[in-house]
Amino acid sequence: MNTITTTNFNFPNQKSVYRGKVREVYNINDELLVMVATDRLSAFDVVLPKGIPYKGQILNQIATKFMELTSDIVPNWLIATPDPNVAIGHLCEPFKVEMVIRGYLSGHAAREYALGKRTICGVTMEEGLKENDKFKTPIITPTTKADNGSHDEDISREAILSNEIVSEEDYLVLEQYTRALYQRGTEIAANRGLILVDTKYEFGKTKDGKIVLIDEIHTPDSSRYFYADGYQECQDRGQEQKQLSKEFVRRWLIENDFQGKEGQQIPNMTDEYIESVSERYIELYENILGEKFVKADISDINERIEKNVLSYLTSL
Numbered sequence: 001m002n003t004i005t006t007t008n009f010n011f012p013n014q015k016s017v018y019r020g021k022v023r024e025v026y027n028i029n030d031e032l033l034v035m036v037a038t039d040r041l042s043a044f045d046v047v048l049p050k051g052i053p054y055k056g057q058i059l060n061q062i063a064t065k066f067m068e069l070t071s072d073i074v075p076n077w078l079i080a081t082p083d084p085n086v087a088i089g090h091l092c093e094p095f096k097v098e099m100v101i102r103g104y105l106s107g108h109a110a111r112e113y114a115l116g117k118r119t120i121c122g123v124t125m126e127e128g129l130k131e132n133d134k135f136k137t138p139i140i141t142p143t144t145k146a147d148n149g150s151h152d153e154d155i156s157r158e159a160i161l162s163n164e165i166v167s168e169e170d171y172l173v174l175e176q177y178t179r180a181l182y183q184r185g186t187e188i189a190a191n192r193g194l195i196l197v198d199t200k201y202e203f204g205k206t207k208d209g210k211i212v213l214i215d216e217i218h219t220p221d222s223s224r225y226f227y228a229d230g231y232q233e234c235q236d237r238g239q240e241q242k243q244l245s246k247e248f249v250r251r252w253l254i255e256n257d258f259q260g261k262e263g264q265q266i267p268n269m270t271d272e273y274i275e276s277v278s279e280r281y282i283e284l285y286e287n288i289l290g291e292k293f294v295k296a297d298i299s300d301i302n303e304r305i306e307k308n309v310l311s312y313l314t315s316l
Contacts, residue, residue: 001278003039003051004085004301012313021047022059022221027091032079034309035087035215037063041277042221043249044260045152050269053278057084057296058285063216065289070184074177076213077204082312083305084296092204092214096145096165098152099178102198103138103186105129106224107247109198122156132197132226132234132241140178145202173211174203185218192290194244195231199223220245220284244284249277 006024009017013029021042026034037060039051064087067078077089100121102109109120110131118125121141129135142160143152160166166174178201189196200222202215216222224245234241253259256267285293297304 001053002298002301003053004036004056004305005038005040005051007036007038007302007305009034009036009302009306009309011309021045022056023215028313031091033077033089033091034313035060035089036305037085037087041246041249043246043253044258046260046266048266048269050274052274052281053298054293054295055278055281058281058293059216059219059221060085060087062219062285062289063087066185066188066217067213069188070181070213070217073180073184074213075210076217077206080312083308085301085305086309088309088312089214090206090212092206092212094145094202094204094214095170095174097142097155097160097174098145098200098202099174100141100143100198100200101138101178101182102141103135103182104195104197104226105131105133105135106197109141121154122158130235130238138179138182140175143200170205170211177201177203177211177213181213181217185223188218189225189288190228192288193228194287195226195228197224197226197243197245218288220281225284225288244280244287248280 009026011026011028011034015027015030018025022038022040024036024038028034037056039053039055041048041052041055061084064078064081067076077092078087079090080088082088105113105125112120113125113129118127123139123141126136142155142157144155145152160171161168181201182196182199185196185199199218201213201217203211204214205211224243224247226241226243231241253267258264258266282293
């Protein structure tokens with residue numbers, strides 16, 4: 001199946017292109033950003049060699065929908081979505097931290113906890129928890145925003161402030177926005193029979209100094225979801241939770257001896273495996289948004305995107 005794993009557009013008034021792990025961002029006249037969600041799949045900060053059909057469309061449409069659903073509590077960068085894989089918004093200066101918030105002991109936090117650690121990013125985790133138990137209060141565990149190819153690193157609030165990565169005034173806003181977004185996301189997920197386990201947010205400043213939400217929000221790449229139905233039974237029995245997140249890809253990689261470490265080989269991704277990943281992403285889309293996923297025409301994705309973006313830019 002056709003996928004989009006790289007782009008090479010040349011839009012009017014284009015100043016530069018930034019290629020992230022999954023998204024490619026075109027700077028238009030230092031005013032707008034055209035963000036293209038590709039079908040690339042990354043895990044353990046490594047971009048895997050094959051694209052996942054419809055993944056970019058899924059990520060873009062979930063993220064832009066949640067931007068709409070949270071714009072009343074947190075301002076965001078988004079202006080328009082002229083194509084299923086594209087979001088266009090205000091150019092912002094990103095903060096050099098990602099705001100991770102965790103409501104449950106899962107993923108990276110659970111792996112640290114299993115090693116006997118009870119502090120993560122300067123935040124103490126209570127004793128006596130088992131994997132996927134709920135925290136009494138959600139905890140914020142920031143990471144540095146790594147350059148492409150580098151690993152994000154855990155960092156404490158104190159280190160962010162003492163190293164002047166973010167000013168205290170701005171950081172208080174980031175924390176407030178992070179908790180408000182997670183609360184809203186938790187409520188929306190509950191209405192869909194899901195649990196928003198943990199997630200990350202990225203913020204930036206507009207030219208006039210306004211702090212806004214940027215990048216993605218509540219997607220399977222940036223968030224972890226459990227099904228609410230059966231959650232407690234699984235915990236009581238010590239069983240794994242059924243997840244709607246990218247964690248199933250990480251688990252598959254771990255089982256095949258890959259965690260992004262030096263000397264490790266990425267396992268072969270068969271056509272059957274790629275199709276199963278695509279189906280999981282579609283499953284999450286339909287569960288979290290409560291609507292059927294409509295597949296876009298992928299006969300020539302690059303041509304479709306270029307045509308739709310040019311049409312939007314020339315209409316301004």
